[in-house]
Amino acid sequence: MTVATFPSLHDLAQQLRREMEQKKFVLLYAYNGTGKTRLSVAFKDLGKRAVQLEPLLTEAGEPIEAEDGTTLGVEAVQGDTLYFNAFTEDLFHWDNDLQNDRERVLKINRDSLFFAGLGELEMDNRIRPLLNRYADFDFRIDTAEWEVTFSREVEVEGVRTIAEDIKVSRGEENIFIWCFFLAIVQLVLDGAEAYKWVKYVYIDDPISSLDDNNAVTVAHHLAQMLMASAERVKTVISTHHVLFFNVLCNELKKSRKYFLSRNARSGNYLISETDSTPFLYHLASLVELHEAACSGALYTHHFNIMRRVMEQTACFFGYAKWEECIKPEVDDPNKTLYKRVIDLMSHGDYSLYEPREMLPENKEHFGRALRQFISTHPFSPTLFGGAP
Known part of the structure; x- marks a missing residue:
């Protein structure tokens, strides 16, 4: 690597x-x-x-020149770079109407280039289809006051009505800002004049x-x-x-x-x-276990790793218990033994601190349990170069 x-x-x-x-x-x-x-x-x-945005002018309207003859201007x-990070969220802040506790609005920082096209590009209509993918609230952008108000349809005593000027949750606010950003990215990709600088x-x-x-x-x-x-x-x-x-x-x-x-x-x-190498932790760990089994360099801590991989796999498939990942063949004489061995060898995490090589008998149990686990779950065979 x-x-x-x-x-x-x-x-x-x-x-x-x-x-x-x-x-x-x-x-x-x-x-x-x-x-x-x-x-x-x-x-x-x-x-x-x-x-330079524009030249500086005299009272007579003439450009002001520097000593070298160049025109002085407002810079x-x-x-x-159009960016989305923790600072992007800081471009928005809440006014919670502390005096009346009614008209809560999300204020927008009008000085940021992030909002260069807000007034002309119908951002409401660009953001709304994106927001509808993730949220059930609506919004309105006031381009004169540079603020956003939110609303949501609610049911009160069996009657559907619109709750106005609500404060959305922190998570919903983040989703709104993300959709705002995506709408701007689309404008960038479409070549909008306001974002030609990106x-x-x-x-x-x-x-x-x-x-x-x-x-x-x-x-x-x-x-x-x-x-x-x-x-x-x-x-x-x-x-x-x-x-x-x-x-x-x-x-x-x-x-x-x-x-x-x-x-x-x-x-x-x-x-x-x-x-x-595979980047997901459980796949990378599984490849490591397979390589260790192939080489014979198996240590007690490998039982601990195998159990954690099985726990993550069980979670993914919705199994009630991790040991449901152990699927021995019908004729396997040790089919009731594998859970006990894995439990014992990974108990209390002691194996993490005692890097002792497995006994030959435990190597056999480990290798067989690992083969069964890999063969009975839909892992890509390209991850494993040989049979342990």
Whole structure:
């Protein structure tokens, strides 16, 4: 597995920009606290440049020139990255009408380029179809007051009515902001004049408030949207959500895929490609168990790993107990033994701290239980190069 080291997030952000000269998508997986959000900011800051908006004029209306003959003007900082991260949510804040406790509105930061097309591009109609995928509330954007009001249909004493000026939950607010962002991304991809400045889209953890079912839906929808985009717009997506990451990897097959980590001692940032091994924890663990069984280098802690893989598999298939994953052949003389052996060898997690090699008898039990587990569940045979 290829590993690259960077002394700072600034250096890593520069490398990502270099890679995106050739790649349309880069996917990053990292644990919370590694620096994903700070990396998105570093990437965004590298694209900032000063632009002149309009010349400065004298009282007579003549342009003011500098000593070198150039025209002085009002300058602004222009970026090239539309991003979604923790700072995006800060562009919205609640006014809860503390005095009357009635008219609660979500205020919008009018100074941000994020809202460059809010007044002219009918954002309500662009956001609503996206929001309907995930939520049951409605909204209205007041472009004069720069605020959003929410409503929901409710039933009171058998009568359906509309509750106005409600405050939605934190999770619903995040979903609304995400759909707002998606509507803007679509405008970028469509070449809207208000967003011509966007060269990169950087998305950091958009699904912190969504369950696994919505994580799959969001990832699939996002991938379909991006795959239809023009080559001029490049995208970086970073996340700590394993399922979200894996769905994106499957959907965006030609993307560059990295695991981002940090060396606690040196402070360096490390990125390693994830293509060479399965990224889902239970699949990677299963491959490790298979390789250990093939080599004969089996230790007591491998029982512990096998039990955890079976627990995750049981959860996925809806089994009531993990031991339902043990499916011995009818003629197996030890078919009642495997649960007892796995329980005993993984009891109290002691095997994690005593890396002792298994006895030959336990190696035989382990190998047979593992073969049965792999053969009776629909794992891809390409994961396993030989029979343990």
